[in-house]
Amino acid sequence: MKQIGPMKVYPLLPKTNCGVCEPKTCMGFAVQLCERNFTVDECPPLLEEKYRENLVRLREIFTPPIREVVIGSGDHKVTIGGALVLMRHELRYTNPPAIAVVVDDSMTDETVTKRVQETNYFHYKYIGKILTLDAIAIRSANEHPERYARLVEIVAKSTQLPLILWSHNPAVIEAGVKVVHARRPLLYAATRENWKQMGELALHYRCPLGVYDHEIRMLRSIVKTLRVMGVDDLVLDPGCGFRGDLMETVSALTQIRIAAIRDEDDLLGYPLAGAPATLWEKLYAEGKDVVRWKEACLSAMMVVRYVDLLMVSSASKWSTLPLVVLRNNIYNDPRKPVSVEPGLRTFGEPDPKEAPVFITSNFALTYYTVLSDIEKLDCHLLVVDTEGMSVDSAVAGRKFTGAKVAEVVASSGIAEKVSHRTLIIPGLAARLKGDIEDATGWDVVVGPRDSSSIPGYVKAKWYGQDHTPGWSAR
Ligand code: SF4
Numbered sequence: 329m330k331q332i333g334p335m336k337v338y339p340l341l342p343k344t345n346c347g348v349c350e351p352k353t354c355m356g357f358a359v360q361l362c363e364r365n366f367t368v369d370e371c372p373p374l375l376e377e378k379y380r381e382n383l384v385r386l387r388e389i390f391t392p393p394i395r396e397v398v399i400g401s402g403d404h405k406v407t408i409g410g411a412l413v414l415m416r417h418e419l420r421y422t423n424p425p426a427i428a429v430v431v432d433d434s435m436t437d438e439t440v441t442k443r444v445q446e447t448n449y450f451h452y453k454y455i456g457k458i459l460t461l462d463a464i465a466i467r468s469a470n471e472h473p474e475r476y477a478r479l480v481e482i483v484a485k486s487t488q489l490p491l492i493l494w495s496h497n498p499a500v501i502e503a504g505v506k507v508v509h510a511r512r513p514l515l516y517a518a519t520r521e522n523w524k525q526m527g528e529l530a531l532h533y534r535c536p537l538g539v540y541d542h543e544i545r546m547l548r549s550i551v552k553t554l555r556v557m558g559v560d561d562l563v564l565d566p567g568c569g570f571r572g573d574l575m576e577t578v579s580a581l582t583q584i585r586i587a588a589i590r591d592e593d594d595l596l597g598y599p600l601a602g603a604p605a606t607l608w609e610k611l612y613a614e615g616k617d618v619v620r621w622k623e624a625c626l627s628a629m630m631v632v633r634y635v636d637l638l639m640v641s642s643a644s645k646w647s648t649l650p651l652v653v654l655r656n657n658i659y660n661d662p663r664k665p666v667s668v669e670p671g672l673r674t675f676g677e678p679d680p681k682e683a684p685v686f687i688t689s690n691f692a693l694t695y696y697t698v699l700s701d702i703e704k705l706d707c708h709l710l711v712v713d714t715e716g717m718s719v720d721s722a723v724a725g726r727k728f729t730g731a732k733v734a735e736v737v738a739s740s741g742i743a744e745k746v747s748h749r750t751l752i753i754p755g756l757a758a759r760l761k762g763d764i765e766d767a768t769g770w771d772v773v774v775g776p777r778d779s780s781s782i783p784g785y786v787k788a789k790w791y792g793q794d795h796t797p798g799w800s801a802r
Pocket of ligand 1: 341342343344345346347348349350352353354355357358370371372373374
């Protein structure tokens with residue numbers, strides 16, 4: 329990433345310390361800009377006429393080496409690209425790759441509608457987030473404009489998701505874009521043969537344009553020509569495959585991204601597209617299931633290697649779920665532990681006299697694992713601020729202590745919700761039992777090491793002994 333220091337940025341800010349932005353001072357804002365935690369538009373005074381030149385200069389300084397491209401319009405759009413770094417640990421990755429599911433005009437209307445609905449309704453709850461799919465790619469298998477236009481119409485009626493119109497035949501793309509131009513689909517793709525007509529369509533209908541060529545040199549040349557025409561909202565596809573050309577696929581994506589970010593090659597500074605769905609045609613002879621797992625593997629490799637738009641042949645959970653989880657894990661901020669708010673959570677209808685009170689850390693993965701194990705019980709859960717660390721790491725690192733538990737006991741008001749005074753701590757924090765008792769004045773019992781044992785533990789030990797919280801085992 330191009331390193332930009334706050335001293336280079338500060339002179340271009342208003343330097344009034346007006347306090348309107350969140351950092352409250354201009355130097356604080358400069359530091360946050362350099363960390364890419366804010367954008368220049370979040371300093372309202374900079375938008376005044378007298379700072380116009382400074383604003384232009386700041387926007388130039390902070391333009392990402394990979395442009396952002398928006399597919400779709402209004403509330404139904406997805407932004408791809410905008411990458412700042414080659415390595416995630418240098419800062420963070422920007423804009424998770426969009427995943428589009430492909431339909432084509434060789435399918436029956438029922439199959440198309442079913443696949444679009446599967447894509448619409450695909451969702452998976454993962455560490456407090458809902459993971460979804462992002463777009464539909466409408467492919468022309470028959471290169472028949474009227475048939476294609478009809479398919480586009482059917483898909484457009486079935487979904488609000490952003491659309492990708494996929495054909496190398498300009499007449500087919502024109503038939504499709506006429507139907508949905510207001511939704512600003514991605515036209516995919518311009519090639520060395522059709523770039524002129526595709527460029528004209530992109531200009532006329534004001535849509536982003538994909539550019540496809542398996543040679544990077546040629547890809548670059550097409551981009552240069554399209555830019556002269558005035559087409560600058562581009563997405564690059566160097567092609568993909570699974571046999572001999574697997575290495576070339578990953579290598580091409582990597583070379584393009586290195587050239588754009590490290591070597592500042594402006595002509596390659598665009599989001600990258602990959603279409604593992606094309607494997608269907610190449611490998612169908614090997615059998616449907618073989619192709620599917622190969623497609624899923626290649627897709628995963630492309631997510632790891634810089635692809636910003638992925639077109640896959642199915643919304644089936646078995647092949648798509650690993651991709652959305654992988655994407656989520658790579659595109660979070662490595663500097664921030666994934667955490668949840670500390671405090672009290674209440675489940676069901678806890679009886680004040682005997683409802684168990686559990687304790688856990690605020691590391692998101694721990695919290696959601698515990699939550700899935702206890703949410704059907706009538707109980708309370710106190711979440712300790714461990715700065716996003718799991719229980720065992722937090723105990724070792726002194727982020728989970730008697731004082732921290734006392735803090736959440738006091739601030740949560742749990743003493744008013746239950747009449748007993750017993751806390752159940754995780755088995756992994758067993759050695760803090762005495763420390764927590766001293767700090768809180770509550771009795772402490774040590775619960776299971778693994779939260780999946782909590783329901784059985786509650787039944788057998790908490791209620792099973794004599795219905796008295798804080799049974800003899802403590
Ligand atoms: S809003 Fe702008 S002028 Fe005001 S303190 Fe922040 S950076 Fe400075």
